[in-house]
Amino acid sequence: MALDRSAGRLARCIRCTRHERTLPIRTFTTTAPSRLETQETQASSEPPPPPAGATTDAPKPRLRDPNTVSTRAAEQQLIQHQRITPVGSRRRRAAIASTSNIPFSELPYQCFQEARAVLQADRKQKLEHIRVQRERIERFKAKDVAPQDEAHKEKKVADMRRRLEEQKILADINDPVVKRKFEDGEGDLNKPIYRLLADRQWRSYRRTLLLQRITQMNVVPDVLPAIDPVVSTALSFAGKRVQHGDFVDSRMSELAPSLQIQPYDKGKRLYTVVVVNPDVPNVQKDAFDYRCHFLASNIEISPTDTRVRLGLLGEEGQVILPWLPAYGQKGAPYQRMSMFVLEQAKSEGGGEFQTIDVAAVKAGGKYTQRHGFNLRSFVDKHLLKPVGVDLFRTKWDEGTAGVMQRAGIVGWDVEFKRKRVEPLPYKRMDSVRYR
Amino acid sequence: MPAISPLSAARAPSTATLSLLSNALRDLRIAAPTVTQHIQSRYASHQAQGRANKAADGAGKRLGAKKTGGEYVIPGNILFKQRGTHWFPGDHAFMGRDHTIHAGAPGYVRYYRDPARHPKRKYIGIVFDPKQVLPQPPHAVRRRQLGMLAYQMPASVSEALTLNVEIAAEVPAVPVTDALSASESSDVALPTPPARLNKQARTLRRSRGILDSLHLTLRPGYQYRTSNHEIGRAAERKEALAQAKGKTTRAYDEFKKGDRFAAWRKSAVRIARNNERRAMGRGKKGGKK
Numbered sequence: 001m002a003l004d005r006s007a008g009r010l011a012r013c014i015r016c017t018r019h020e021r022t023l024p025i026r027t028f029t030t031t032a033p034s035r036l037e038t039q040e041t042q043a044s045s046e047p048p049p050p051p052a053g054a055t056t057d058a059p060k061p062r063l064r065d066p067n068t069v070s071t072r073a074a075e076q077q078l079i080q081h082q083r084i085t086p087v088g089s090r091r092r093r094a095a096i097a098s099t100s101n102i103p104f105s106e107l108p109y110q111c112f113q114e115a116r117a118v119l120q121a122d123r124k125q126k127l128e129h130i131r132v133q134r135e136r137i138e139r140f141k142a143k144d145v146a147p148q149d150e151a152h153k154e155k156k157v158a159d160m161r162r163r164l165e166e167q168k169i170l171a172d173i174n175d176p177v178v179k180r181k182f183e184d185g186e187g188d189l190n191k192p193i194y195r196l197l198a199d200r201q202w203r204s205y206r207r208t209l210l211l212q213r214i215t216q217m218n219v220v221p222d223v224l225p226a227i228d229p230v231v232s233t234a235l236s237f238a239g240k241r242v243q244h245g246d247f248v249d250s251r252m253s254e255l256a257p258s259l260q261i262q263p264y265d266k267g268k269r270l271y272t273v274v275v276v277n278p279d280v281p282n283v284q285k286d287a288f289d290y291r292c293h294f295l296a297s298n299i300e301i302s303p304t305d306t307r308v309r310l311g312l313l314g315e316e317g318q319v320i321l322p323w324l325p326a327y328g329q330k331g332a333p334y335q336r337m338s339m340f341v342l343e344q345a346k347s348e349g350g351g352e353f354q355t356i357d358v359a360a361v362k363a364g365g366k367y368t369q370r371h372g373f374n375l376r377s378f379v380d381k382h383l384l385k386p387v388g389v390d391l392f393r394t395k396w397d398e399g400t401a402g403v404m405q406r407a408g409i410v411g412w413d414v415e416f417k418r419k420r421v422e423p424l425p426y427k428r429m430d431s432v433r434y435r
Numbered sequence: 436m437p438a439i440s441p442l443s444a445a446r447a448p449s450t451a452t453l454s455l456l457s458n459a460l461r462d463l464r465i466a467a468p469t470v471t472q473h474i475q476s477r478y479a480s481h482q483a484q485g486r487a488n489k490a491a492d493g494a495g496k497r498l499g500a501k502k503t504g505g506e507y508v509i510p511g512n513i514l515f516k517q518r519g520t521h522w523f524p525g526d527h528a529f530m531g532r533d534h535t536i537h538a539g540a541p542g543y544v545r546y547y548r549d550p551a552r553h554p555k556r557k558y559i560g561i562v563f564d565p566k567q568v569l570p571q572p573p574h575a576v577r578r579r580q581l582g583m584l585a586y587q588m589p590a591s592v593s594e595a596l597t598l599n600v601e602i603a604a605e606v607p608a609v610p611v612t613d614a615l616s617a618s619e620s621s622d623v624a625l626p627t628p629p630a631r632l633n634k635q636a637r638t639l640r641r642s643r644g645i646l647d648s649l650h651l652t653l654r655p656g657y658q659y660r661t662s663n664h665e666i667g668r669a670a671e672r673k674e675a676l677a678q679a680k681g682k683t684t685r686a687y688d689e690f691k692k693g694d695r696f697a698a699w700r701k702s703a704v705r706i707a708r709n710n711e712r713r714a715m716g717r718g719k720k721g722g723k724k
Contacts, residue, residue: 124640158525207637218577220574221575221576221577222576222577225574225575226574281462281583281585282581283580283581283583283584283585286579286580286581286582287579287580287582288579288582330588331583332583401596401597402596405597412586412596413588413592413593414585414586414587414588415585415586415587415588416583416585416586417584417586418582418583419582419583419584421509421510421541421582422509423509423510424507424509426510
């Protein structure tokens, strides 16, 4: 393309081939298609080559690529005959001339390579530290300790393990290849460094946004007293992502969503997911009630296996209350559908996560009632820890009546209207005062 | 011998010369110098208009508390008038553009501090019960009032909303309040919605009747809407449909020119209704103190 409309005015001016240029122009791009174009147009504008068989006085000038000239003579020829300046440094041009696909770590920049050498030496040192720390842990674990000191020993082992994790991070944190891989989305979340980078990225913006939405919408303290999100969540209905606090059409939320729970520490663990609506209108009490729209336990999640399709969980061992579509009756204020991810308790010593006996909970009866579901009590009873939260909102729309009818919910034809507040009695003064 | 100063070297002109000069120059003078006696003049207004000795004060703006703690208020009532925010709006109170604090809910006024919310601020809030206290304990569930009543939707609207879907169990007609509580208590046994909804159920269903015939066409300006003539005739067609069923959508009978009796009946109804409304209003005002 000779003159691209999308190019800016300056670029167009530089690339303009109409005018004769005495001095060669050096632009900022490393790729110079325009140069080659100008080269071509100049070549075409040059007088046509003499017919075959005719003798020529001077040999045909060889066309050189500004990206690959590496000798001084070639550079001079490029400038004098083709009126183009070479691109980049000579070392770079020499490297590109040898191969076009130079790996990142072999880029021919001296400062870069020196820095790489320093980082590699540091990494070697860190790996040595890791090896030493591992040996230390093994030796310490093998030691015999008196029973009264067992707790202290375990604490010390935990501290040493934490130090080991820190050292693993330190070994990789300065590696530019790691950084690049993470930014390209190719990081393996089984490795601690990528988990750390992902956690850091989440906390820098998306977690603060989530907390803002949760506190502004008063999900906390209405449903749970406080929460410190440690796992990130991503909610989607029928393949469409829902941001925290978004209004979701009732027809979209008729079927159970898909939830992605991303933990940032290693290992598999069991979670309980519960969806609670704290805005159910209660006309008799002139207040609001809670309703549980979904409750399922024993969901296994790991840093690499994060997806849960709430509609496809097992009825016997996992789901306590199946998905009830979210609905907001006409005239009622919007309903906040809060979704909590609760980490199940760890059994002492073994480190295994405790499963919740779903059958027992169902038989118990207290937590099988949707209306009046008390999440605080459920969390306390089963020793759960709130680690993640998400929110979407619903209100009366065109499809709500249909959704409620299909789900068999009574009350689709109920409309809420504001109660008239009796005005305060005022003594009416004489008309002079109201002039 | 006295010192001769350069000034006294030249001799002063005689008085005769001076008077001659002044006479000659009199005509050339621009204005005669007026010799006035120095009279002390005092002006009523100074440069700073209106202030004699101290700064002027405007009329009092009646700022301050308008409702005391514990008083019953309704939404909109002004609780405190202020310049700036001496007091902040607390629970169920809001602040107007001139920092006036209004009540947001019917209840009782409370003046309080909430160090958890802000270490220094003072708040004015509303509680629903005279025994309740502010501030609430930290992490407590917020107090909220619904402030609404539930009504059954009119039959025409609910008909329009009913879908062409087979409902498994026939829902008995129950009063609104019982229906709501009944549904919520037995929700464990609710039928789960079908895994795949048929396309018909998923698309928006319009009500039967006139709306079926209204179809969206591409109008100028790239908008899909019903054409104006269809909208204009909608009322007429609705009436025709109703009449086909033996009903009518009209509030009044069709006007017949010349039938003065029908006209009188219609206006009599209207007048009676207005009188009734006026009488009701008057009764209320008379009853208040």
